[in-house]
Amino acid sequence: MAQEAGYTPLTRAQISAFRRRLAKYYGSFFIFLIIFTLILLLLENVGLPKAYIGYAFIFLTLALYAFIGILNFTRRLEEYYVAGRRVPAFFNGMATGADWMSAASFISMAGTLWLLGYDGLAYIMGWTGGYVLLALLFAPYIRKFGQYTIPDFVATRYGEKARLTRLVAAICAIIVSLAYVTAQVTGVGIIMSRFFGLDYRVGVFVGLAGVLVCSFLGGMKSITWTQVAQYIILIVAYLIPVTFLSGKLTGVPFPQLMYGQALSHIAQLEQSMNLASYVQPFKQALSNASAITAFKQIGLTPPEPITVRDWVGTPWQFLALTLCLMAGTVGLPHILIRYYTVPSPKEARISVGWSLFFIWLLYVTAPAYAAFSRWEVLQNVVGQPINALPAWTTSWIRTGLLTIKDANGDGLLQFNELTINPDIVVLATPEIAGLPFTIAALVAAGGLAAALSTADGLLLVISTAVAHDIYAKIINPNAPYGRRFFLSRLMILISAIIAALLAIPQFALIVQLVAWAFSLAASTFFPVILLGIFWKRANANGAIAGMIGGLIVCFAYMIANYIDPRINVLGLSHLSAGIFGMAANFLLLIIVSLATAPAPKYIEDMVDQLRIPVGEMRLPAPGTAPGTAPGVAPAGHD
Amino acid sequence: MSGAPGVDSTRLEAYWKEQWRLILTLLVIWFAVTYLHPPFAASLNNIRILTGFPLGYWLSSQFAITVYVILIFVYALTMNQVIDKKYGFEEEE
Structure with missing residues (x-):
């Protein structure tokens, strides 16, 4: 067994010195970012070409991530996997914020709200409300368990069949994370090509290099400290343009409060133009349009187009999707492992609060982006003569994100003659607000930070699932320490390359996978971890049946509804398939656990220990047969 | 103090019960601010508040998510500062 010697918790004086140092570093970084932006604004004023400003932002941020990555080079597993469990609650909150908010949150969420109106709020509530469950039911216990990975948790808790539960959990973690990371890499490529004129494929690889410099050398330790910096960049970049836009349109630079005005204006404009109301709930019909696109792209015969309107006006899809996103949040391994990195269960509780606060800052602002740009479009674009549209539209028409077609030939632009790609809502706001290019470049750097920080966390989950869970714990438990490290780093490299190769063709299916x-x-980890913590009677047979059954039911509903939306329950779309998978998982877990022998005594003792918020866990020594007295191997030091 | 063996089980049980009362109370609030208003969003939208937000839209886009942040801090502070102390589960040192 590879043993790590001498990794002791910090003393109180060391902790407060550490916090002061962190506050000083990141405080100066924040000031530096502002000064750097101001200098580029000045240079832009005196005629620095736009391309240089863009490059300055990209290279500055990538160099910074590389610097933090190299600074945090480590040879300790405890640091590589869980950042030494020394991350203070506040900073872990920022890191979780960056880990959580991906290219999708940063760029596409405001656009989704633009398109869906009220129905899009399922994402706002779903992607924040899950943190309540995380704080109350998961995070402190996960931290008390004190392992390295989520399959570690599942395998230790359901220890009667440790290898099998670990394997199933590791495979689930890989499926979920690989789909997600591919979408992040796609996001990187899009930002690089749109803003900096790089070829999409080159953009993907430059971005990937950025991911690798942070995660390769220092694992979780360097990822954590990079993510804190990335959070600062992304939130500054997100708040600045919309604050200016709010000031310009309403006279008050406080978008979160002032977009109520925008909503009122939108309602009046809609009435005068006879448009459907933006805030009217439950307008979405079920359709298989996305399946058709995806099938065509892969070269399969697409299904017949079908639209089901029977359930328009009912709240079921909205409520189910919200629940699905919440339960899914709590089941995502890359978020859960962030709570291994704090010093104690008590810090974990507070840390979830900080995490959600930092996420809230962006999520409470996203609907403002959507409302202001919808107001701008209805007021100044729709109904205008096509040859006299506002200046900002022209550059976006060139990129193809905005298309206008004078279908009725009257020279005026009607609402239905306008097609908007959702990504434009955030990306075009600096121009709509009349801000200089430097701010647009800052927004691009923010989008890049969002995509890279999420990709980092996901790559680590994939590499540890292979190197730690499958190799070191199942295939070769006596693997020397150095080989585990080598394999972890190799897996980061390999999974990054796989993600890049999957991202190159820009499959529509990938976007779908992220939603899935x-x-x-929700169908795999959520029930198994929840009942693992709170129900002693849950056993390995139940967990295995639950995870596999949940996965199958979830996939079955997804695929059936995706191809033929007429197959549905209460009008739930494939996006909410997790509801059924989750129910199946809970049912199977409970029934099979009750039908088979209870978990052995040492596991019940383990669950008892979980409930005590102080001290380290005492786990049975690895290899002890079920039923024997627990050993004293401290957590995470096997 | 560390590990289950040293803790007497009646104290642990009482601690667990009190903790669950807190968790369930907060979960009821979480459920209410998430699920009770969307079914009535269409009629709630006729009411305008603050700078002109339709109420139904505002409850989902700002109210619910702000309550979430508060719920977590209430949970964390009550657990760390009140309940853990009452049952003697305080950090060593």
Whole structure:
């Protein structure tokens, strides 16, 4: 067994010195970011070409991530996997914020709200409300368990069949994370090509290099400290443009409060133009349009187009999707492992609060982006003569994100003659607000930070699932320490390359997979971890049956509804398939556990220990047969 | 103090019960602010508040998510500062 010697917790004086140092570093970084932006604004004023400003932002941020990555080079597993469990609650909150908010949150969420109106709020509530469950039911116990990975948790808790439960959990973690990371890499490529004129494929590889410099050398330790910096960049970049836009349109630079005005204006404009109301709930019909696109792209015969309107006006899809996203949040391994990195269960509780606060800052602002740009479009674009549209539209028409077609030939632009790609809502806001290019480049750097920080966390989950869970714990438990490290790093490299190769063709299916990742996580990890913590009677047979059954039911509903939306229950779409997977998982877990022998005594003792918020766990020594007295091997030091 | 063996089980049980009362109370609030208003969003939208937000839209886009943040801090602070102390589960040192 590879043993790590001498990794002791910090003393109180060391902890407060550490916090002061962190506050000083990141405080100066924040000031530096502002000064750097101001200098580029000045240079832009005196005629620095736009391309240089873009490059300055990309290279500055990538160099910074590389610097933090190299600074945190480590040879300790405890640091590589869980950042030494020394991350203070506040900073872990920022890191979780960056880990959580991906290219999708940063760029696409405001656009989704633009398109869906009220129905899009399922994402806002779903992607924040899950943190309540995380704080109350998961995080402190996960931390008390004190392992390295989520399959570690599942395998230790359901220890009667440790290898099998670990294997199933590791495979689930890989499926969920690989789909997700591919979408992040796609996001990187899009940002690189749109803003900096790089070829999409080159952009993917430059971005990947950025991911690798942070995660390769220092694992979780360097990822954590990079993510804190990335959070600062992304939140500054997200708040600045919309604050200016709010100031310009309403006179008050406080978008979160002032977009109520925008909503009122939108309602009046809609009435005068006879448009459907933006805030009217439950307008989405079920359709298989996305399946058709995906099938065509892969070269299969697409299904017949079908639209089901029977359930428009009922709240079921909205409520189910919200629940699915919440349960999925709590089941995502890359978020759960962030709570291994704090010093204690008590810090874990507070840390979830900080995490959600930092996420809330962006999520409470996203609907403002959507409302202001919808107001701008209805007021100044729709109904205008096509040859007299506002200046900002022209550059976006060139990129193809905005298309206008004078279908009725009257020279005026009607609402239905306008097609908007959702990504434009955030990306075009600096121009709509009349801000200089430097701010647009800052937004691009923010989008890049969002995509890279999430990709980092996901790659680590994939590499540890292979190197730690499958190799070191199942295939070769006597693997020397150095080989585990080598394999971890090799797996980061390999999974990064796989993600890049999957991202190159830009499959529509990938986007779908990300939406599905939440359903898959809700159908696999959520019930198994929840009952693992709170129900002593849950045993390995139940967990295995639950995870596999949940996965199958979830996939079955997803695929059936995706191809033929007429197959549905209460009008739930494939996006909410996790509801059924989750129910199946819970049922199987409970029934099979009750039908088979209870978990052995040492596991019940383990669950008892979980409930005590202080001290380290005492786990049975590895290899002890079920039923024998627990050994004293401290957690995470096997 | 560390590990289950040293803790007497009646104290642990009482601690667990009190903790669950807190968790369930907060979960009821979480459920209410998430699920009770969307079914009535269409009629709630006729009411305008603050700078002109339709109420139904505002409850989902701002109210619910702000309550979430508060719920977590209430949980964390009550557990760390009140309940853990009452049952003697305080950090060593």
